[in-house]
Amino acid sequence: MRKVIVGLRGAFGPLAPIYLNLHRRGTFDGGERSFLLMTLFEPDRPSHSIVPRLLGYGLSIVFLVWVLHDFHVVRALKDMANADWKWVIVGMACDVTSYVAQAWRWKLLLTPFGRVRMTKSVRAIFSGLFANLVLPLRPGEFLRGYLLSGSENIKLGLTLGSVGVERLIDLVIATSALGVVSLLVDLPPRFRRAADILGIITLVIVTIIVALIFFLETKIGKNEGPPPDPTQAGLKGKIMAALFSLHAMGTAPSFYSAVLASLLVPGFQILAMWAIMTSYSLHLSFLVAVVVTVVINLGVSLPNAPANVGSYQFFCVLGLSIFDVDKTTATGFSIFVFIALTLPLLFLGIAALVRSGLSLRTMRERVAHPTEAPPPAAA
Numbered sequence: 001m002r003k004v005i006v007g008l009r010g011a012f013g014p015l016a017p018i019y020l021n022l023h024r025r026g027t028f029d030g031g032e033r034s035f036l037l038m039t040l041f042e043p044d045r046p047s048h049s050i051v052p053r054l055l056g057y058g059l060s061i062v063f064l065v066w067v068l069h070d071f072h073v074v075r076a077l078k079d080m081a082n083a084d085w086k087w088v089i090v091g092m093a094c095d096v097t098s099y100v101a102q103a104w105r106w107k108l109l110l111t112p113f114g115r116v117r118m119t120k121s122v123r124a125i126f127s128g129l130f131a132n133l134v135l136p137l138r139p140g141e142f143l144r145g146y147l148l149s150g151s152e153n154i155k156l157g158l159t160l161g162s163v164g165v166e167r168l169i170d171l172v173i174a175t176s177a178l179g180v181v182s183l184l185v186d187l188p189p190r191f192r193r194a195a196d197i198l199g200i201i202t203l204v205i206v207t208i209i210v211a212l213i214f215f216l217e218t219k220i221g222k223n224e225g226p227p228p229d230p231t232q233a234g235l236k237g238k239i240m241a242a243l244f245s246l247h248a249m250g251t252a253p254s255f256y257s258a259v260l261a262s263l264l265v266p267g268f269q270i271l272a273m274w275a276i277m278t279s280y281s282l283h284l285s286f287l288v289a290v291v292v293t294v295v296i297n298l299g300v301s302l303p304n305a306p307a308n309v310g311s312y313q314f315f316c317v318l319g320l321s322i323f324d325v326d327k328t329t330a331t332g333f334s335i336f337v338f339i340a341l342t343l344p345l346l347f348l349g350i351a352a353l354v355r356s357g358l359s360l361r362t363m364r365e366r367v368a369h370p371t372e373a374p375p376p377a378a379a
Helices: 002-024 030-039 051-068 073-081 085-109 118-134 140-152 156-184 189-221 235-251 253-279 286-299 311-321 327-355 360-368
Strands: none
Touching (some): 085 156, 189 235, 235 253, 253 327, 311 327
């Protein structure tokens, strides 16, 4: 279990201060706290340090300096002006569709715990995306769980725990995509080694998770009774309650549909990337779009500035450099695709946030001090 915690903590480290705030204020009951320990992974010691924030901004500044070094602005502006806007619109539509697919997957993952309306899931997803665009360290992952918990009467620990399951599925899909592409495209040796290491880590994590689910399946098969009550049991009971929640999610019939829906999320993102490449007159194959999208998605999972500014451009340029795209062209494209795919999310996120009954001010307050129930969503 410790290996699982160490392996996945990086993806959820930015949420630790929020989780600790909730825990100290008594927002979670025992079962929810245990489930969060498995998915958000509480750090070794409580801390309100600004180190993660400084690290995120620092990395973004370093990335921007490297990306913009020797950047030819005039040439990039000409390339942007010559873009085919029909393909840009196609790319925007595909990117938005990928988040609708994510909302569908989330709905399927939470099916064992209650009925989730698709409209509420979509609204929560886009509200969370807006939070990630305007606030550092990706607090939107918490905000969307908070909103859906209030609107659908599902425990907050379960909605946030399902986000952890989503990240695990995404990691498996990204690793598999890199493995398949490496067989079809001649990738640099260093990139192949990085893909191999990522594949080994993912395999270890998945093996541990599957072993835990199989262990619970065996216990349930022995008719050892219902899951322990986390409010009355000790640490062992709390851990078992969390494992039973994970088991319920992983063995439900809807889980397999959620895995299939997960393929649509990166699928539409890759289509969006390929469409923007086509609009920018980058005559690259679809497999190039696969590699660039996967590199960006893995890269921006690190703590960083609002909207992934800096890190998005860096990993986009890094992905394109694998295929010998010159740095000026790659930098201009990274800025262009960032703006094209961010603008729709900004407007849709504002609309979703308003429909959820939150303003920008109250969103910031709920992320920092979520002591009250979410407001009722607009009709």
